[in-house]
Amino acid sequence: MITFENVSLVYPNGTQGLKDINIQINEGEFVVIVGLSGAGKSTFIRSINRLVTPTSGKLMVNGDNILSFKGKELRHLRKKIGMIFQSYNLVKRSTVMKNVIAGRLGYTDTWKSIFHLFSEKDRQLAYENLKRVNIESKLYSRADELSGGQQQRVSIARVLTQQPTLLLADEPVASLDPPTSHQVMKYLKQINKEDNITTIVNLHFIDMAMEYADRIIGMRDGEIVYDGPASSVSEKTFEEIYGRSIREDDIIGGEEHE
Amino acid sequence: MTKRHTIPPKPKQTMTLVKRIAAIVILLAIYTWTFTSISIKWDTIFSTRTLDNFDRIIPKFFTPAIEETGNILEMMLETIFIAYTGSLAAAILAIPLAFLCASNMVKNRYLNTIGMWILGAVRAFPEIILAILFVAAVGPNPFAGVLAIAIGSTGMLGKLYAEVIESIDMHVIEAFEASGANKLQILFYGIMPQVLPEFMSYAIYRFEIDVRASSVLGIVGAGGIGTLITFAYLNRNWEEVGMILLVIIVTVTIIDQISGAIRKRLV
Numbered sequence: 001m002i003t004f005e006n007v008s009l010v011y012p013n014g015t016q017g018l019k020d021i022n023i024q025i026n027e028g029e030f031v032v033i034v035g036l037s038g039a040g041k042s043t044f045i046r047s048i049n050r051l052v053t054p055t056s057g058k059l060m061v062n063g064d065n066i067l068s069f070k071g072k073e074l075r076h077l078r079k080k081i082g083m084i085f086q087s088y089n090l091v092k093r094s095t096v097m098k099n100v101i102a103g104r105l106g107y108t109d110t111w112k113s114i115f116h117l118f119s120e121k122d123r124q125l126a127y128e129n130l131k132r133v134n135i136e137s138k139l140y141s142r143a144d145e146l147s148g149g150q151q152q153r154v155s156i157a158r159v160l161t162q163q164p165t166l167l168l169a170d171e172p173v174a175s176l177d178p179p180t181s182h183q184v185m186k187y188l189k190q191i192n193k194e195d196n197i198t199t200i201v202n203l204h205f206i207d208m209a210m211e212y213a214d215r216i217i218g219m220r221d222g223e224i225v226y227d228g229p230a231s232s233v234s235e236k237t238f239e240e241i242y243g244r245s246i247r248e249d250d251i252i253g254g255e256e257h258e
Numbered sequence: 259m260t261k262r263h264t265i266p267p268k269p270k271q272t273m274t275l276v277k278r279i280a281a282i283v284i285l286l287a288i289y290t291w292t293f294t295s296i297s298i299k300w301d302t303i304f305s306t307r308t309l310d311n312f313d314r315i316i317p318k319f320f321t322p323a324i325e326e327t328g329n330i331l332e333m334m335l336e337t338i339f340i341a342y343t344g345s346l347a348a349a350i351l352a353i354p355l356a357f358l359c360a361s362n363m364v365k366n367r368y369l370n371t372i373g374m375w376i377l378g379a380v381r382a383f384p385e386i387i388l389a390i391l392f393v394a395a396v397g398p399n400p401f402a403g404v405l406a407i408a409i410g411s412t413g414m415l416g417k418l419y420a421e422v423i424e425s426i427d428m429h430v431i432e433a434f435e436a437s438g439a440n441k442l443q444i445l446f447y448g449i450m451p452q453v454l455p456e457f458m459s460y461a462i463y464r465f466e467i468d469v470r471a472s473s474v475l476g477i478v479g480a481g482g483i484g485t486l487i488t489f490a491y492l493n494r495n496w497e498e499v500g501m502i503l504l505v506i507i508v509t510v511t512i513i514d515q516i517s518g519a520i521r522k523r524l525v
Contacts, residue, residue: 049436079438089433093451102447106438114446
């Protein structure tokens with residue numbers, strides 16, 4: 001369970017990233033955060049694993065206020081939180097296997113990991129997760145040989161190898177075409193349901209948000225302007241969140257037909 | 259018919275013109291000053307004596323002393339060893355200095371600047387000066403040459419490495435941080451795979467330069483083929499000088515070709 005209590009964040013240059021956020025995210029929820037770019041979605045998500053540090057308030061993750069975490073405590077928190085990025089962030093020159101097993105680094109002794117001595121159990125886990133996203137045939141390919149959608153699936157496998165209790169995804173489909181985007185979202189949804197991993201995804205496509213989310217949070221100018229179940233959301237709601245009428249590029253379309 | 263445009267006239271820049279004229283005047287002044295003060299004796303350059311000397315020496319270059327080949331090759335090999343050991347040491351020494359200089363690794367501008375100063379100071383010395391220093395320090399042997407090459411190359415490699423490190427994808431590093439990896443693990447899994455191929459490519463390139471640089475180190479007694487050049491030259495043994503030059507040209511060309519081929523495959 002994640003609880004934001006009066007959380008604000010002011011960047012060193014004076015920009016207010018978050019303004020007095022109060023919200024609770026329950027275990028197992030699939031939350032989609034929508035808003036225009038610069039609305040604070042990314043700041044919100046990155047606060048949870050402390051890639052950015054809010055300047056005031058309390059942020060409780062599983063009962064601990066994580067804003068005071070440093071060093072070992074922080075690494076311990078982060079290894080239980082998986083994160084997926086818009087640009088996949090794989091090491092392009094390393095193999096798929098090496099990228100995925102890197103998800104175990106937080107659990108592995110530094111010296112063992114330097115000499116690449118992962119246990120058989122870890123290697124099995126990595127392979128299993130590659131199979132879950134149907135990319136196990138690329139095991140020994142270099143990451144830069146894969147297409148965008150394949151790379152994003154590898155990054156999902158890497159995150160699963162962390163055995164996280166919480167999954168954050170920052171615009172995971174912004175660099176993908178519509179069919180591939182739907183495929184990636186389906187994997188995220190499936191993982192959320194099968195493993196009961198709380199999942200928070202930033203999106204700006206409204207049709208996608210409505211299709212996959214259990215709950216939608218709307219943000220504008222660092223504030224939460226909407227919070228409700230996906231079923232009660234309409235285009236009207238999005239117009240309120242965005243503060244303007246809905247345009248063509250707010251919709252991804254192209255639902256995958258298999 | 260398309261309408262003819264009146265292109266607005268280029269604004270008059272009197273200041274630019276003045277600056278250009280000033281630059282030309284200063285350049286001319288420097289040339290005049292240098293040519294008048296170094297007293298070139300044109301009549302000696304184009305004298306019959308010069309022509310006689312050329313006539314005597316140049317043909318001997320083209321009748322190289324083949325019989326010395328064994329000895330020369332041995333010293334050439336020593337030269338390559340000096341270059342190899344020196345550039346290997348530099349390739350390793352440069353890594354920590356490069357990390358110190360890279361602003362995305364050490365987020366302290368003063369430390370970055372100190373690193374740059376160290377590399378800059380090292381780069382300022384030509385290898386031959388370093389060789390003189392090390393010959394004085396460790397004696398006239400190839401080890402002095404290795405040290406000179408190692409220190410001389412560290413300056414350049416450190417700077418190039420630092421640029422490579424600064425150009426890596428920091429988003430990848432962020433992903434590792436987000437997964438709970440510690441700094442050492444990020445270094446080995448996130449940074450090294452991104453920089454090592456470029457590091458190696460630059461190190462090989464520097465080895466190429468070092469083979470050439472170490473050919474002359476022997477002139478100051480730091481080992482290698484330069485020693486032979488000095489002796490042959492002092493004895494006016496131009497046939498041997500010719501043979502040495504031939505060996506150097508062939509060796510350097512071969513090494514350039516090989517290293518070029520390797521570097522193409524690396525990056």
